[in-house]
Amino acid sequence: MSTTTPPRPRRSRAERYRSALWLLTKRDLRVRYSTSALGYFWSILDPLVMAGIYWFVFVVVFKRDGTIGEDPYIVFLIAGLLPWMWFTGTISDSTRAFLREAKLVRSTSIPRTIWVARLVLSKGLEFLASIPVLIIFAVIFGAHANWSLVWTYPLAIILQATLVLGIGLIVAPLVVFFRDLERAVKLILRFMFYASPIVYSTLDMPKDIQSWAALNPLSGIFSLYRSGLYPEQLVAFPVIMSVIISVVVLGIGLLVFRRCERAVLKEI
């Protein structure tokens, strides 16, 4: 017996990866927005409410008087909180990357890194969609943009995507074996929020801690995000460190993921 129907043209691996990634990303966004009436507004409401709270606490209650962060402080906060939402959202979702999709993972043979990459991408797109909010606030409160943001902002986005993907690739498979990790990650994220320059800037720390703070890759990344509005936030050392650490974390992530993949598929 010979084959009578010609097989469909085979697509290249990269093409298949891209299309599966895009499909799942679109699905994520569609599910999120089809099940809630406010849709897009939820993704900006959360950082805005947070920004409002921190503004109230630090400006009204603690009377920060321009000593911490930069003015206008509300814009400074939003510039840090929007990318933070991307970071924390992706990592906390990656704890359920396999467990929630177990049935789907078990029935398709797409490259398994897509299960994490799709989270980075869908949360990243939500982040990009929230940038207009930052622009509106920057205009209203009269923050001055400078041209350096043409390269600092995209660089920050690339670095953050690298870092988040790396962490996700470590967390997602390990949670399958250690369910406790899911709660640990939540706690670590809350710690990271205050350990990262979001409500303050790295420059507000005592000089001798600053170089330690640069070991947190988010220091460099957030300083890049903010440098377009606050040029003095751009400090070379944390940025260089964040590049190195992000790449290393991604490398470790790929390694851990490859190590665990076989066992994860049996477990779920």
Place this chain on the structure above:
Amino acid sequence: MTEPIISVTDLGIQFRRNKARRRSFKDLFAGRKRRARPNQFWAFRNLTFDVAPGEAIGVVGRNGQGKSTLLKLVAGVILPDEGRVRVGAGVAPLIEITGGFVSDLSVRDNVYLTAGLHGMSKAEVAARFDEIIDFAEIQDFVDTPYKHLSSGMKVRIAFSVIAQLDEPVILVDEVLAVGDKSFREKCYRRIDELLSAGRTLFFVSHNERDLRRFCSRGLYLDKGKLVLDGPIGEVLDRYNEDYNNPTS
């Protein structure tokens, strides 16, 4: 003999006996060889066989002898611990078929999603969309959220999507046991159609009639080994001889 479409060499996979046992961090990072694996057992080992294009293979064996596992390995949804599976063409796996469907999305979105994940482009899905819906007989529910379908409809649409994938290799894992009688007949006809169009079939079932109907060659898995690889009749006779259960 033509180039085999599926080529399995020294295939082996092991599972943990005790699911509840927690792994230690040390276990995870120790080298593969040094890793302590007290509770592991081999589902099967040293499986070697080739499948030529157009063959219809039935996998026979008692429960827990790794029939479904073998199918999943061929589908690439789990990975072997030793040996390798080489599949020279696209695969349409009828395994956990409803797994890819998202309850909040409409049937239409779900069809595009599942077919897409199995490698179809948007244009290809669009071209086959009506056919898929017709086959599943759910024309009136195209824009209904998947969760509102009856369980029979869910399986029908899922089968329909995979059956339209048009891949050269089809893997079937006892899904035909579901659905009402007329739909089951329809599925059988579809498989017949695909077989006569030269597709390769890999079939796991406990139903002897189905196995004899579709398959020409049988693989008999028992006690972690490939006991017999031959014409389906012989394989079934041997299986019945060993376990003396000609009807089930």
